[in-house]
Amino acid sequence: MKKLFLCSAFFVVCLSVFAYYDRFSILILNPAPNEAPYLINTGGITAFNPFAIREVRYAINNLLSRQYLRENITGLDTIFPLYLPIGYSEAFFGEGTVLDDIGFTVEGDEERAISEITQALTEAASLPQLVGRLVKQGDGYWYFDGEKVNIKNHIRNDFEYRYQTGTYISAQLEKSGFAVTDNYCDSSTVVRSTDPALLEWSAYTEWWCSPMPFVTYEARLNIIMQMYAPCFGNMPGFNIEGYWQYRNELIDKKVNDYLHKRYFSEAEMRSLYLYIIKIGINEAVRIPLFAFISSN
Amino acid sequence: MKKIALLISILALLLLIIACSGRVTPPIPDRVDIETDENGLLIGVYEIFLGANSREEIYKEANEKNELVVKWVLKTVYNDDGDPTEERFTHEGLLSSIKRFSFENEASSRENGKKIKIEYFSESGELRHIEERQYDISERLIRTDHSDNVYGETLNGWHVEYYYEKDQANPYEERIFSDSSYVNPYTNDGTLEVYTYTYREDGLLTEKRIATDGAHFGKIILYEYDMQNHLIQETYLIEAETEWIKTYLYDGDILLSIELRDAGGNLIKKRTID
Numbered sequence: 001m002k003k004l005f006l007c008s009a010f011f012v013v014c015l016s017v018f019a020y021y022d023r024f025s026i027l028i029l030n031p032a033p034n035e036a037p038y039l040i041n042t043g044g045i046t047a048f049n050p051f052a053i054r055e056v057r058y059a060i061n062n063l064l065s066r067q068y069l070r071e072n073i074t075g076l077d078t079i080f081p082l083y084l085p086i087g088y089s090e091a092f093f094g095e096g097t098v099l100d101d102i103g104f105t106v107e108g109d110e111e112r113a114i115s116e117i118t119q120a121l122t123e124a125a126s127l128p129q130l131v132g133r134l135v136k137q138g139d140g141y142w143y144f145d146g147e148k149v150n151i152k153n154h155i156r157n158d159f160e161y162r163y164q165t166g167t168y169i170s171a172q173l174e175k176s177g178f179a180v181t182d183n184y185c186d187s188s189t190v191v192r193s194t195d196p197a198l199l200e201w202s203a204y205t206e207w208w209c210s211p212m213p214f215v216t217y218e219a220r221l222n223i224i225m226q227m228y229a230p231c232f233g234n235m236p237g238f239n240i241e242g243y244w245q246y247r248n249e250l251i252d253k254k255v256n257d258y259l260h261k262r263y264f265s266e267a268e269m270r271s272l273y274l275y276i277i278k279i280g281i282n283e284a285v286r287i288p289l290f291a292f293i294s295s296n
Numbered sequence: 297m298k299k300i301a302l303l304i305s306i307l308a309l310l311l312l313i314i315a316c317s318g319r320v321t322p323p324i325p326d327r328v329d330i331e332t333d334e335n336g337l338l339i340g341v342y343e344i345f346l347g348a349n350s351r352e353e354i355y356k357e358a359n360e361k362n363e364l365v366v367k368w369v370l371k372t373v374y375n376d377d378g379d380p381t382e383e384r385f386t387h388e389g390l391l392s393s394i395k396r397f398s399f400e401n402e403a404s405s406r407e408n409g410k411k412i413k414i415e416y417f418s419e420s421g422e423l424r425h426i427e428e429r430q431y432d433i434s435e436r437l438i439r440t441d442h443s444d445n446v447y448g449e450t451l452n453g454w455h456v457e458y459y460y461e462k463d464q465a466n467p468y469e470e471r472i473f474s475d476s477s478y479v480n481p482y483t484n485d486g487t488l489e490v491y492t493y494t495y496r497e498d499g500l501l502t503e504k505r506i507a508t509d510g511a512h513f514g515k516i517i518l519y520e521y522d523m524q525n526h527l528i529q530e531t532y533l534i535e536a537e538t539e540w541i542k543t544y545l546y547d548g549d550i551l552l553s554i555e556l557r558d559a560g561g562n563l564i565k566k567r568t569i570d
Binding site for chain 2 (some may be wrong): 089090092094099101144219
């Protein structure tokens with residue numbers, strides 16, 4: 001946490017005009033079907049989706065080095081490591097507790113992440129439906145029904161920095177034992193307009209713009225809700241009828257309690273707010289990577 | 297001689313037992329509030345401890361086994377004038393925030409337009425955020441400035457302005473402005489949020505209106521009082537539709553319970569003051 005702080009601090013110092021960053025780079029993962037045995041029928045073919053395993057998604061936080069992204073992404077003025085899809089003032093809003101609890105660092109921890117991914121997949125491989133079908137072979141790759149477990153990473157190539165981010169993510173996922181297919185695109189159409197159950201996409205790096213600082217709990221929660229809560233309609237499936245939908249009743253309930261002010265005290269409100277953040281980070285359907293200031 | 301030694305031993309043992317039991321006996325809260333759900337099932341318990349110069353509120357949430365687990369602790373320390381000097385909020389066992397209050401010229405008063413500075417620290421003690429409250433000569437809060445402190449550099453964040461009618465004690469309007477480059481398309485300035493307040497002639501708040509976009513007052517809270525000026529009802533409206541109603545029940549001047557009900561009158565949850 002201290003390293004994150006110092007790293008953030010260095011880059012914040014570089015800023016002279018802006019007080020808040022206004023663009024966010026956030027990785028979104030396709031979690032369908034989001035339950036064991038993590039199999040999904042895609043047009044008559046049964047596929048295994050490793051991102052349906054929460055622990056695999058969560059480990060990606062450590063698989064990716066935000067420090068690497070900061071040092072190697074070109075074409076951006078200033079980059080800040082990001083763990084929450086909101087801006088500064090985490091001391092005022094008390095979000096530090098969640099970040100401290102997580103213990104992520106800007107460098108990440110590739111070894112630990114790969115170990116956690118391996119452990120999660122090994123446990124999955126012992127499920128009756130997956131025994132003998134999901135195996136890690138000598139070449140370091142995971143196989144399902146004799147085929148390499150494939151990740152479709154949709155990479156925007158209309159901007160150099162988006163391309164660089166996407167290819168870095170692919171390289172890291174490949175190290176984890178997945179065969180990664182880079183699908184280049186210039187929009188989020190596939191992510192937002194195809195049924196997640198078809199597994200047309202596995203990962204995509206979003207870019208969000210936030211033209212104003214979030215200076216109240218409610219304003220911040222609106223962003224948190226947008227990024228983590230299915231009730232907002234911005235999670236995989238995007239509330240499109242007939243599509244598989246990412247569901248999380250707990251976070252929806254807590255978000256609704258918060259938004260409708262169903263609490264008796266400010267302390268209760270603060271607790272609710274922190275709890276929602278914690279659920280969102282733990283679910284890891286979206287993984288914030290970095291923020292940057294942009295004038296275009 | 298043996299009898300004396302035995303008596304002394306027994307006495308020492310008794311003293312030891314008393315001392316030990318004194319250590320393990322948890323302090324008794326000054327107030328206990330019990331929160332239940334729509335079915336009357338326990339959600340959690342609030343324990344409030346009032347010290348000579350402190351107030352500590354501990355919320356214990358009932359888990360699936362109906363065991364009470366500490367969810368959060370809010371502790372505020374006051375000086376002899378009753379002004380807060382430090383506040384700590386701990387959430388799920390982790391220190392969430394530390395606020396320290398300081399008063400200009402070491403005077404713990406709000407007189408003469410002085411400022412109160414509130415510094416927010418990280419868990420490791422780093423100064424991360426500064427809030428400065430400025431009061432007018434009538435001790436009314438007129439402005440609050442927020443900035444983040446990052447590695448010794450101060451970044452402007454936002455400020456809040458409070459507006460008053462003549463000598464009214466409470467503000468009729470509160471506006472939050474961004475101090476970054478943001479321009480609100482509705483207001484053409486840095487307005488982020490606006491709250492307006494309406495009071496009875498005796499000064500009791502009757503209505504709070506909230507514009508979360510700085511322009512449209514889509515949320516309203518209405519306050520009602522009994523003959524003794526106790527708050528008896530809060531009604532929360534979103535786009536003119538009732539969202540919930542909080543009802544306060546008293547025995548004389550003592551608050552007994554608060555019920556939160558939806559627009560249809562269905563109980564959502566209840567807090568009972570024991």
